[in-house]
Amino acid sequence: MTTTAYAPARTVLRVEIRTAAGWHPVCDLGVLTPGRGVAALLPDGTQAAVFLGRTGDAYAIGNRDPFTGAYVLSRGLVGSAPSPQGSRPFVASPLLKQRFDLATGRCLDDDEVAVPAYQVRIAEVAA
Amino acid sequence: MAPTTTATTAHPPRTIVLVGHGMVGQRFLEALAEHRVTDSARVVVFCEEPRPAYDRMHLTSYFSGTTPDGLSVTPAGFMAEHGIELHVGDPAAAVDRAARTVTSAAGRTVAYDVLVLATGSYPFVPPVPGKDARGxxxxxxxxxxxxxxxxxxxxxxxxxxxxxxxxxxxxxxxxxxxxxxxxxxxxxxxxxxxxxxxxxxxxxxxxxxxxxxxxxxxxxxxxxxxxxxxxxxxxxxxxxxxxxxxxxxxxGVRPRDGLAREAGLDVGERGGIAVDERCRTSDPAVYAIGECAQAADGRVYGLVAPGYEMAETAAAAIAAGPAPAPPAAPAAVAKTFTGADTSTKLKLLGVGVASFGDALGAADGCLDVVYSDSRAGLYKKLVVDRDGTLLGGVLVGDTDAYGVLRPLTGSVPPVPPEQLVLPPGAGAPAALGPAALPDDAVVCNCHNVTKAAVRGAVADHDCTTVREVEKCTRAGSGCGSCEKVLTALVNDELAARGVAVDTGLCRCFAHTRTELYEIVRVKRISSYVRLLDEHGREEARSGDGCEVCKPAVASILASLAPVIGADGYVLDGEQGALQDTNDHFLANLQRNGSYSVVPRVPGGEITPEKLIVLGEVARDFGLYTKITGGQRVDLFGARVDQLPAIWARLVDAGFESGHAYGKALRTVKSCVGSTWCRYGVQDSVRMAIDLELRYRGLRSPHKLKAAVSGCSRECAEAQSKDFGIIATAAGWNLYVCGNGGATPRHADLLAQDLADDELIRLVDRFLMFYIRTADRLERTSVWLERLEGGLGHLRDVVVGDSLGIAAELEEQMAAHVAHYRDEWAATLADPERLARFVSFVNAPGVPDPSVRFVPERDQVKPDLTLLSGPAIPVRGTLEGAPA
Structure with a gap:
């Protein structure tokens, strides 16, 4: 470690999604609003919906609403549903209001339906 | 039961004439409508008083603030809906039974097939010298x-x-x-x-x-x-x-049988038009009901419940067919009236008085059980026979037990009689609840509804509130004395069926929207998280809330923003995260993920220049255009990243947000009014613009629509709006709580002939009272149906200020008006607020490729083939995401 002790490196917190090609940066954490989502374009052209929960956890699922085909899940409202494992965050589609578990992508209102769920991490990187 | 008797099929429609429009007359008309007689028959009503039927039993409540209109028992629009011709202020003057005609005081002569006399009674004035003096x-x-x-x-x-x-x-x-x-x-x-x-x-x-x-x-x-x-x-x-x-x-009163006497109908020795058990007089084409009739048991009933029963009896007989053929009539199905219970319970001068059954102990060998406490003003007496059967009773001072005792009359009560009259705490066991009533006990005497019928309304008709049961069975909608028992029965039945009556807004809040509104207002809470953590359900605290309560609370915070010191701009900070996507992007999400844009066009008035701007913007951005029902133009097909550029052009041309995306005031529609129209009596366009500019941006439990018509031709359809205004020669009539859509409802007249400032004051109060007390996503029409006391109560609060909150409501509206800003202008002026209007957070310049359009009728429509996409991976979790 030869970096100077007097000028610590400036870093930012960055949200990254894991794709087949590895961790893909999406945006700075500060861009996200708790309880709201944004859409991100992945290298293969698919769309992900990225959310921030109230406690600062980030989640990502597919942006396509399987019930309507529209790419809108990132514009839904985030909530949390009680479960045996504690409360689990979900997003409600802005079109027909079906809810999707943010961690698994499973639809809470229809067992037969799910959307992709992505692993997300918050990385501290040099600014 | 339409009149399908073969003898009549070849004849023109029957004419039924009703003489007298009191409570019993109105009940008769309702029963006719229920039997669908009004579908085919012509019905003509002569009413001596200058107003339609009202609640004579509660006349005294006029002195505690109920307006004459508030006493009405005639539902608005009832006559029109059933095609009934009502002549108020025009009593019947003569009946010619040979010619079968009725002639009114105003000289109208109507030929009848069936005549129904419901002339009521007149007050008896004893022959005291000086009885005609002034005073x-x-x-x-x-x-x-x-x-x-x-x-x-x-x-x-x-x-x-x-x-x-x-x-x-x-x-x-x-x-x-x-x-x-x-x-x-x-x-x-x-x-x-x-x-x-x-x-x-x-x-x-x-x-x-x-x-x-x-x-x-x-x-x-x-x-x-x-x-x-x-x-x-x-x-x-x-x-x-x-x-x-x-x-x-x-x-006391005497039956009004003068018209019948002059027509030669049989009357009782002590007055009253003599009728049989079907309420037919001595002329089979003439019926008599209510206080003017002497029933088949020889009595004249001066109470409303027997009157209602006679009304139903006569209506059933008339519905069964005009041919009076008693031998052929199946007696089993015909409704008859042979006498009635004269039990009463009422509050006189604040003192509860009830009597039921054989109150005076007239039966042979009956026994009394009496509890009397002169100091407390209590007197209770039960009359029983030797084997313990309850025959009747009198209650003075405390009539709570009436609801249970009256239905038990004629049976042996499950506990000894003395325990039924002892006050609670005097060694008596817990008061006998409605659970003790047998299933066939009549709970509502006015409408003859049994306990079994009330239970059935809950069990078989899925009623979950007293109000719904009241609608389903009519129980409780007469004198109201059974309200307590009814509530207890409904709650018992719900509990027995395991229906937890949870009135909470959602899984996060056990409070109703109204309660949350009060909490926010009184505690000046301007943060959703704080509200959730302090007032949410235990298990929901410190969670993320849900899609139900977030927009509801956002709406409350926006409505109360000026009062609680919150920011009125709906997209900043935490409030931004609560809004549905429409509010979040200040536009309306459409099925392919694109948005539509609706600029405000107050009153539907627009200059050619502005109209051209709308056309140019739509053309330049490739938007589909359609005229809306609210007299404005909807521009469809904007991508989220196009919204700021579109609005920059619109704001520049003088447009502002139309709030089509919000639970807020939408439009105030208008006809062209007296400025141009040869029929108009007021300037409806100016009033519509004034109202729209006053209430624009007002967040409410649901959307609000309004209209102003310049004359009674009602071209603006104001009576189908949440608030509608119709011009009169003297000012404006204000109608409220109308609705179009799936469950149309004609608005009710709230106040008449208002000056401009009076009108605005009442609308201010009405809207703020609605915002304060309505449920989430509850339109004004549904709200009014649910409101305890209905239109009368609403009028008392809004017009009569019976709750003393009018000044506060007006202040709240004044604060809204003062704090209004155009959301789109505010958004465009702030780069931070604009940052959200991108399709992709990591590629701000890239438009969403899934939002594409194809041509249709010279415009565009969404290309839905792009949305069908690849198969959805079922239960798929990619890349080992946590399960």
Whole structure:
């Protein structure tokens, strides 16, 4: 470690999604609003919906609403549903209001339906 | 049961004429409509009074603030809906039975197939010398009440002749007008027909304690008059005299059978048009119902419940067919009226009085069980026979047990009778609940609804509230005395069925929207998270909330923003995360993920220049355009990243947000009004613009639509709006709580002939009261149906300020008006706020490739083939995401 002790490196917190090609940066954490989502374009052209929960956890699922085909899940409202494992965050589609578990992508209102769920991490990187 | 008897099929539609439009007459019309007789028959009604049927039983409530309209029992639009011709202020003057015609006082002659007399009764005025002097009144109609009120100005004392039900009502009215009040009753006790000596004594003590002078066992001998011929006092038969400025005769009623007598119909010896068990008079084409009729049991009933039953009986008989062929008629299905229960419960001068069954103990060998506490003004007597069967009773001072005791009459109660009259805490077991009632017990006497029917409404018709049960069964919609028992029964039944009555907004809040509104207002909470953590359900605290409560709370915060010191701009900070996507992007999400844009066009008035701008913007951005029902233009097909550029052009041209995306005021539609229209009587366009600019941006439990029509032709369709205004020669009529859509509802008239400022004040109050008390996503029409007390209560609050909150509501609206800003202008002015309007957070310049369009009828439509996409991976979790 030869970096100077007097000028610590400036870093930012960055949200990254894991794709087949590895961790893909999406945006700075500060861009996200708790309880709201944004859409991100992945290298293969698919769309992900990225959310921030109230406690600062980030989640990502597919942006396509399987019930309507529209790419809108990132514009839904985030909530949390009680479960045996504690409360689990979900997003409600802005079109027909079906809810999707943010961690698994499973639809809470229809067992037969799910959307992709992505692993997300918050990385501290040099600014 | 349409009249399908073969004998009539070849004939023109029947004409049914009803003479008299009181409570019983109105019930008869409703029963006719229920039997669908009104679908085919012509129905003509003559009504002597200047207003349609109203609640005569609650006449005295006029003095506690109920308006004459608030007493109405005629649903708005009822006559029009069923095609009934109602002539108010035009009594029937003659009946020609040979020609089968009725002629009215105004000279209308109508030929009838069936005539129904519901002429009611008239007040009996004893032949006291001076009874016609100025200052003598009767107590029967709203006009009587208005006349007494006017005359009482400047009077100091009054005499009520008659100490029965109506007399005590009238005495209460005089007392309420601030007069020293005497009650003169010929019988040795008050309410001689209903209560026994002990009950009368308790009643007399309590009423005396209230400051009224009770004279029993005496009659009025002569009315003294002053030099001008006005009432000055009354001499009584015992030689005493009282000073008084007015006299109200309330000494009973007599059946109004004059019209029937002149027509040669049979009448009873002591009056009353004689009818059989189907309510038919001696002429089979003529029926008589209510207080004007002498029933088949030889009695004349002066109560509303038997009147209603007679109305239903007559309507059923008329519906069954015009051919009176008694031998062929299947007796089993025909409804008959052979007599009725005359039980009553009411509050007179604040004192509860009830009597039921054989109250006076007339049956042979019956026994009394009496509890009396003169100090507390309590008197309770039950009449039982030797084997314990309850025959009747009298309750004075505490009538809570009436709801259970009356239905038990005729059976052996499950507990000894003395326990039924002891007050709670006096060694008596817990009060006998409605659970003890047998299933066939009649809970609502007015509409003859049994306990089994109430339970069935919950069990089989999925009613979950008293209000719904009331709608389903009619129980509780008459005199209202069964309300308590009804509530208990409904709750018992819900509990028995395991229905937890959870009125909470959602899984996060156990409070209703109204309660949350009050919490936010009183505690000045401007943060959703704080509200959730402090007032949410235990298990929901510190969670993320849900899609139900977030927008609801966002709406409350926006409505109250000026009051609680929150930011009125709906997208900043935490508030931004609460909004549905429409509010979040200030535009309306459409099925392919694109948005539509609706600029405000106040009152539907727009300049050619602005119209051209709308066209140019739509053309330049490739938007589909459609004219909306609210007199503006909807521009469809904008990508989220196009919204700021579109709005920059619109704001530049002077447009502002139309709030089509919000639960907020949408439009105030108008007709062209007196400026151009040859029929218009007021400038409806100007009023519509004023209202739209005043209430624009107002967040509410659901969207609000309004309209202003410039004359009674109603081209703006104001009566289908949340608030609608129709011009009159003298000003504006205000209608409220209308709706179009899936469940249309005609708006109700709230107030008439208002000046501009009066109109705006009432709309201010109405809207803020709605915002304060409505449920989430509850339109005004549904809200009014649910509102306890209905239109009468709404009018009391909004017009009469019965809750004393009018000033506060007006202040709130003034704050809204003062704090209004255009959301789109504010968004465009702030780069941070604009940052969200991108398709992709990591590729701000890239448009969403899934939002594409194809041509249709010279415009565009969404290309839905792009959305069908690849198969959805079922239960798929990619890349080892946590399960």
């Amino acid at each position: 003598c009144f009767v107590y029967r109609t709203i006009e009587d009440v208005l006349a007494i009120e006017a005359y009482a100005q400047g009077a100091t004392a009054g005499v009520v002749v008659g100490g029965g039900l109506l007399g005590l009502e009238a005495a209460g009215a005089l007392k309420g007008l601030g007069l020293r009040t005497h009650i003169v009753e010929f019988a040795p006790r008050l309410m001689p027909v209903q209560v026994d000596e002990g009950g009368g004594a308790a009643l007399r003590r309590t009423i005396g304690d209230l400051g009224l002078d009770v004279h029993t066992g005496v009659a009025g001998k002569e009315i003294r008059t002053d030099a001008a011929g006005a009432v000055a006092g009354m001499e009584l038969s015992d030689g005493s005299a009282v000073a008084a400025d007015l006299v109200v005769f309330s000494a």
